[in-house]
Amino acid sequence: MGEAEEKLRPSGPELPLSPSPSSSPLRRRDFCLFWTAGAVDGLGTCASSLFLPLILLGAGYSAGLAGLVASVALVSGLVVSPVAGVLADRWPRKPMMYTAALVAAGAMGSLFAAVALGRVVLVHVLLAAVVEQAAGATYAAAASGAIRRLLPPGEYARGIAYLQARDQAVQIVGPTLGGVLYQLARWVPLLADALSFLLVALLSRAIRTDLTPEREGPPASFARDLAEGLRFVCAEPFLRFVVVWTAGINALLGALYYHAVFASHAQGASPSSIGLILTLAGVGGLLGALAAPWLVRRVPAARIVTGASWAMVPTAAGLASASGTWAYGLLLGGVSLIVPSVAVVLQTRAVLITPDRLLARMGTVLGTAGQAVAVLAPVAAGVLVAAYGGRTVALGCAGAFAGLALYATARAGLVVREAP
Structure with a gap:
């Protein structure tokens, strides 16, 4: 980080970080829908992803293969994320959000059906997990540009804190919920995840705010x-x-x-x-x-x-x-x-x-x-x-x-x- 570059930058007043104490961001309809969609998404994902390895183990696959599936799925999300970021700065973000949720619902729904019917195939599980992670990365990329449209600048800090609290709560409740559902039947967490993605799509579709990104001139090449x-x-x-x-x-x-x-x-x-x-x-x-x-x-x-x-x-x-x-x-x-x-x-x-x-x-x-x-x-x-x-x-x-x-x-x- 060059010192000369930093000295050229102004040292004027701070940007408005402090949240406005007047009202909760959750009282804003569209932010509340956005917040709720993320909570539902997180709960569904936590309820199912932690138990995918157990499903593979129960179908007779080795622990090494089960771990490989989980790792490949996580890596796929990391690979897709930058690509999705470019698309989310080109395309309308709201359709990207609910389309990604529908794709993830389809992937988890197919996996639920396979487990419920007792036809667990390693390749199918791998493909479904990769598609779900890729769709999740796409949803996250589109959602990352939403807060500026959903809240005024004075409420950014509070809104981001609410999103942080939501994610922390999901990490506490999600695994426990998944464990309870898994005790009912192996396929129940997968069904819950598929239904949660459908609800996320509905909530995202219900947002009225225009989330389309601003563009300066025609799109350049993807690279x-x-x-x-x-x-x-x-x-x-x-x-x-x-x-x-x-x-x-x-x-x-x-x-x-x-x-x-x-x-x-x-x-x-x-x-x-x-x-x-x-x-x-x-x-x-x-x-x-x-x-x-x-x-x-x-x-x-x-x-x-x-x-x-x-x-x-x-x-x-x-x-x-x-x-x-x-x-x-x-x-x-x-x-x-x-x-x-x-x-x-x-x-x-x-x-x-x-x-x-x-x-x-x-x-x-x-x-x-x-x-x-x-x-x-x-x-x-x-x-x-x-x-x-x-x-x-x-x-x-x-x-x-x-x-x-x-x-x-x-x-x-x-x-x-x-x-x-």
Whole structure:
């Protein structure tokens, strides 16, 4: 990040990050529909995706093949995401959203029928999972450009916090719901997922706001549009900061979560105890998202980013000496409590400084960069815990958090700098 480039950028007044305290964004009809569609989508996906490997195992396939299907499906979503971002900045976004939901409903519906009839075929499961992930990435790309049309600028931060809280709640409730449905019959979570996608399509179709992106002149070639999104993120110092911070946080949080799971298992913790650890972490994230609007209104944006970055260091270091379910859970919950406020600050400013015609591409570039690094977290945590022990891994994560906090402190000025 060149210093000369940064000195040329103005240091005027801050962009309006603070949410308006007057009313809840959920009182706006179209935002409420958008929020609800995401909640339904998340619940349906959580209810089914975690149990696809069990369905394959129950059909006689090996654990290796079941894991391969899950990994290929996740990678397909990452591959499709940048492509979908280009299309979402070209095409009307609302039709993309409900069409993607209908495609996902068809994929999960076919899988439900196969499982209900007892005709589980590996290739079919793989194709259905890939189509569902690709459709989900397409929906997410189109949705990433929606908030600017659904809310006024003064409500961006609160709206993003509501979306964060929704996603955290889904991560807590979804797996439990899926477990209950799976106990009824193996095909029930798949049916619930297919029906949830149909409901998402209906809710998205009911949005009245025009979500069509702005265009400047005729569309360029696909490759040029894709490159334009990448260039915009690379050329904007603040967005470069967001890429580094988000990718680092995603990787470290993933490593800490799996470190806690592996270390707890090594200490003889039961599956229910390990589940409690992850639940406490999810509750921390939910509380952090709910508190984010209040915090953003009262604390300067740069102080939120730097303070939260440094607060993660001792919390992560505490995992090195943790030795029980509640200790692991509360420490992970503490880390999860801190992250949402920073995410709200960064996402709000990213939306404010990005032209409407680039919103989807910006969102998919940031999302893909963060998720691609996080994919390595489970493997890295497992290898490192086995090789060096949980204490060393936790201390290593704390050191990495400290490096990220130093970087955030050095770049804090970018968080308050006026958009070009």
